[in-house]
Amino acid sequence: MIAIHDLHKAFKGHEVLKGIDLTVKKGETVVIIGPSGSGKTTFLRCINLLEFPDSGSIQIGDRALTFQPGIRHRSKEVTAFRQRTGMVFQGYNLFPHRTALENVMEGQIVVLKRPKEEAREIAMDLLRKVGLEAHADKYPHQLSGGQEQRVGIARAMAMNPDVILFDEPTSALDPELVGEVLKVMKDLANEGMTMIVVTHEMRFAREVADRVIFMDDGRIVEQGTPEDIFDCAQNQRTRQFLRRLTEA
Amino acid sequence: MFFSDRATQVWHLLLDSFWPLLKAGIVFTIPLTLITFILGLILGFFTAIARLSKFKALAAIARFYVWIFRGTPLLVQLFILYYGLPSIGILLNPFLAAVIGFSLNVGAYASEIIRAAIQSIDRGQWEAAYAIGMTKRQAMWRIIMPQAVRVAIPPLGNSFIALVKDTSLAATITVGDLFRKAQEIAAERYEPFWLYIEAAFIYLIFCSVLNVMQAQMEKRVDRHVAK
Numbered sequence: 001m002i003a004i005h006d007l008h009k010a011f012k013g014h015e016v017l018k019g020i021d022l023t024v025k026k027g028e029t030v031v032i033i034g035p036s037g038s039g040k041t042t043f044l045r046c047i048n049l050l051e052f053p054d055s056g057s058i059q060i061g062d063r064a065l066t067f068q069p070g071i072r073h074r075s076k077e078v079t080a081f082r083q084r085t086g087m088v089f090q091g092y093n094l095f096p097h098r099t100a101l102e103n104v105m106e107g108q109i110v111v112l113k114r115p116k117e118e119a120r121e122i123a124m125d126l127l128r129k130v131g132l133e134a135h136a137d138k139y140p141h142q143l144s145g146g147q148e149q150r151v152g153i154a155r156a157m158a159m160n161p162d163v164i165l166f167d168e169p170t171s172a173l174d175p176e177l178v179g180e181v182l183k184v185m186k187d188l189a190n191e192g193m194t195m196i197v198v199t200h201e202m203r204f205a206r207e208v209a210d211r212v213i214f215m216d217d218g219r220i221v222e223q224g225t226p227e228d229i230f231d232c233a234q235n236q237r238t239r240q241f242l243r244r245l246t247e248a
Numbered sequence: 249m250f251f252s253d254r255a256t257q258v259w260h261l262l263l264d265s266f267w268p269l270l271k272a273g274i275v276f277t278i279p280l281t282l283i284t285f286i287l288g289l290i291l292g293f294f295t296a297i298a299r300l301s302k303f304k305a306l307a308a309i310a311r312f313y314v315w316i317f318r319g320t321p322l323l324v325q326l327f328i329l330y331y332g333l334p335s336i337g338i339l340l341n342p343f344l345a346a347v348i349g350f351s352l353n354v355g356a357y358a359s360e361i362i363r364a365a366i367q368s369i370d371r372g373q374w375e376a377a378y379a380i381g382m383t384k385r386q387a388m389w390r391i392i393m394p395q396a397v398r399v400a401i402p403p404l405g406n407s408f409i410a411l412v413k414d415t416s417l418a419a420t421i422t423v424g425d426l427f428r429k430a431q432e433i434a435a436e437r438y439e440p441f442w443l444y445i446e447a448a449f450i451y452l453i454f455c456s457v458l459n460v461m462q463a464q465m466e467k468r469v470d471r472h473v474a475k
Contacts, residue, residue: 089379107380112381
């Protein structure tokens, strides 16, 4: 489903990703954990080309792109590729001049060219699914952070992506609002959505992930089932990271 | 006795000249303002886009244009267009020279306002638009511009009101606008004080009306955004 091979990315000479290989099966939920600065977010942003990798290759479904320094892909290829991935941002990034419903309709109308009525129905269904049917006509500033993020998830789902990327989706939320977002994500995972999640929510990782990946210093250090990682990590750095979390 | 005679005289002077001044305002000042503002906005918009373009040459041309027109006095620009150009064989009628001069000037300032407004929109908005598969153009028109307009309206409103008053400079290149008319009548009647006060009063009315319009427009575009 998703095959990523030897991905490298440097910012101004500083190498952030030092060769990442990852395959994700359809319907799998992969959670990426690791200390800040380990390259988790950059990796995620490379998958939907918000950052362009320096080298390596990414395949999603039947679309594949190979990266080399100095070679830019045509913007048509890039947008087509991005349409296969959905993204949920740490800061939500809802469109403030559009209602919740319009946020979910926007991509369907502009990018997928769905008729307005169809887009509205689909958007309404998705809002119902994330429990925000009653808030469809509100603007983002009238919603709580947790509600905003749930709209963000609905907006990503509306594009029927092959995979949804979650970039620390609950990090900006007040603690009491984290649960409602995680619940929506859990439902999605149970329905068979393919998901790659960067998060610090270890309980979510343990309960929902099919596979947990520990990243450090631009590399995947260790991966396995939640039990493998949380209960019997093999690598010293993984154990250190997890110990520091439980001490805090 | 003298006072009331004088007061009556001034009153008649003001009454007699009010309509000619207002007419000059309606026939020249207002059209000149509206035409040059619209042309200036269009010019400013494309200049802003050019300045943000990844094509370096285009950005450089835009920066050069803004540099010239912000760095030289409007009055000098008008004089070059109307009194200077004929010596190299280009004769413009006064109104056209004024339209060109003011538009280029407004365009330079507006481009900076529009550029700043576009750049003030959070990068996350571009990313969210890209993440659902939008092209750069779609992101610009559907997501960024509607938000940038809201940011740009107050400073553009200021430019517009400044322009209403700056058009009085057109009188120096013989455009028969409100101020030119006031100068003519003042010379005829030897009453500069009252005529210029009256001209100022009419400008004040124009600007006050615009202030109200601007406030309403801001309220309209601000509806959906948190304070």
